[in-house]
Amino acid sequence: MTSTPSPRAPFWARLLFAVALCMPIIEVIVVVLVWHVIGWWTLLALAACFCLGLLVIKRASVGAAREMRSAMAERRPPAREVADAPQSLVGGVLLLIPGFVTSLLGIILILPGMRSISRRLMQVFIGRRVGTGGVQVVDYTATRTNVRADDPEVIDGEIIDEDGRRDGTGR
Structure with missing residues (x-):
């Protein structure tokens, strides 16, 4: 009996798994090094990072909800708000984790200039995923003769314009 190899x-x-395994060791080494330099102030610095993390998470969640409500009230898609909120929350969580390396990464993530960079990276990553088959857009009216009713991937629908027209062609 042969077994099929699992996909790699x-x-x-x-790489992320290896970094996650090594991170506690790296954090302990950095904390010991900082302890040798500043002594007991190390504990105060770690506590300050934790408190900053709590503050960032609170502000990010409340601010994101407020910005999303504002975007919805203005009838515009909340794309920027949706992209910035997770980054701020991840930055806050990294600040909560005891250690200076994760705190430094958290501070980098919550800096306003980094948000635009990460937003662009996210657009590229999501765009690449969508372009490789994650989403396929098909002109429903053009392929109507090729669609089988029993096909599980076909969703029957109707386009309704804002002014009530049914077919989306402007007639």
Whole structure:
């Protein structure tokens, strides 16, 4: 009896796993080094990072909800707000984790200039995913003769314009 080999995880997943395994060791080494330099103030610095993390998470969640409500009230898509909120929350969580390396990463993530950079990276990443088959847009009216009713991937629908026209062609 032969078994099929399991698919290998992508490189980025394996790298992330290795970093996650090494992170506690790196954090302990950095905390010990900082302890030798500033002594007991190390504990105060770690507590300050934790408190900053709590503040960032609170402000990010309340601010994101307020910005999303504002975007919805203005009838515009909340794309920027949706992109910025997770980054601020991840930055806050990294500040909560005891250690200076994770706190430094958290501070970098919550800086306003980094938000625009990460927003662009996210657009590229999501755009690449959508372009490789994650989403396929099909002109429903053009392929109507090729669609089978029993096809599980076909969703029957109707386009209704804002002014009530049914077919979306402007007639």
